[in-house]
Amino acid sequence: MTTDGRGTDDGGTARRAQPPQVFMALPEHTEDRREAFSRCLADVARLLRLDVPARPEPGPVPGGERAWEHRVRTALRAACRRGLSLSEESFDVLLRAAVHDPDPSFDRQFVEPALNAFGYRRVRAALLRYLRTGTDPERAGAARAWYWTALPLRMPLVRAEEPRTADREEPEDGRALVAKWHQAALREFVENEHLDVRRSILPELPLRTSAYPPELHDLVHAAVAIARSHPDAYIRHRVEHQVGDGHSAG
Numbered sequence: 049m050t051t052d053g054r055g056t057d058d059g060g061t062a063r064r065a066q067p068p069q070v071f072m073a074l075p076e077h078t079e080d081r082r083e084a085f086s087r088c089l090a091d092v093a094r095l096l097r098l099d100v101p102a103r104p105e106p107g108p109v110p111g112g113e114r115a116w117e118h119r120v121r122t123a124l125r126a127a128c129r130r131g132l133s134l135s136e137e138s139f140d141v142l143l144r145a146a147v148h149d150p151d152p153s154f155d156r157q158f159v160e161p162a163l164n165a166f167g168y169r170r171v172r173a174a175l176l177r178y179l180r181t182g183t184d185p186e187r188a189g190a191a192r193a194w195y196w197t198a199l200p201l202r203m204p205l206v207r208a209e210e211p212r213t214a215d216r217e218e219p220e221d222g223r224a225l226v227a228k229w230h231q232a233a234l235r236e237f238v239e240n241e242h243l244d245v246r247r248s249i250l251p252e253l254p255l256r257t258s259a260y261p262p263e264l265h266d267l268v269h270a271a272v273a274i275a276r277s278h279p280d281a282y283i284r285h286r287v288e289h290q291v292g293d294g295h296s297a298g
Contacts, residue, residue: 072285074152074192074251077244081150081185086113088145089120092158095141096132098123121157131205134165143174147182147189152248155189159196164203172197172225179232184242191248194229230254231264238270247282250275255290 090103100119104112134142139162146158162171175197178190230253237249255272257265275287 071251071289072282075247075282077150077185077188079185079244081148081189082113084185085145085148085150086117088141088148089117091141092124092138092145093120095135095138096124096127098127121154124157124161128161128203128206132161132165133207133209134161135209139166139170139174143171143178143193146193147175147178147186149189149193152192152195155193156196156199159193160199161203161206163197163199164201164206165208168197168222169225172229176225176229176232179229179236184240184245187236187240188242188244188248191233191245191252195252230259231261234260234264234267234271238267238274243280246275246278247280250283250286250290253290255287 086103092098093100093103098120100123101116104116142158142162146155146162149155149158159171172194175190175194178186179194182190233249233253237246237253240246253271254260255268257268260268272287272291275283278284
């Protein structure tokens with residue numbers, strides 16, 4: 049079994065870090081998304097009533113906004129430990145922050161409370177909508193956030209204000225939703241040439257024909273061919289690990 053440096057196995061299941069087969073780190077986004085993320089973070093702080101100062105105005109003090117972002121992240125973690133009741137509006141706010149987070153290691157901080165309060169199906173369905181209808185940066189962000197949707201529910205004090213809107217247990221059609229994600233992601237990888245989108249989709253993309261219906265088998269072979277001949281070193285590196293580890297298209 050191989051790991052990708054974020055503490056999960058190739059299937060996306062959260063697990064303790066073990067001596068990993070080394071993957072190249074997922075590169076940063078090619079587009080500057082800091083401003084969009086800061087606006088999302090301000091909405092998180094306001095709606096969840098986090099004990100942080102208002103977002104600073106852009107100014108001459110280097111790192112001022114980064115320091116504020118760190119304070120919001122810290123306050124959110126603390127609120128989740130103490131107990132947090134999430135409104136309907138907070139679901140969209142948390143998912144937007146996860147999708148726009150420029151750091152693929154930290155977007156978990158927004159996905160995990162949403163999972164615990166609203167359930168796997170709702171979070172995954174929202175990310176699938178971003179993948180299908182969002183902008184290219186949102187598609188890339190949704191793929192990075194999807195990585196965390198296999199986390200176990202370990203925040204018992206994080207709840208939805210309206211429990212009937214939550215789906216805390218994995219539904220019977222959970223595997224069908226994951227299959228829809230894989231099929232949409234496969235099409236997106238093949239058809240969308242945006243570098244961040246392809247980089248972000250590939251790590252969680254099964255590259256074996258058995259994971260798809262027969263009508264998509266040609267797309268699996270196309271995805272492998274695109275990745276192997278891609279000018280980006282990360283994509284070429286990643287596909288060889290996935291194909292070499294028994295995830296091949298054959």
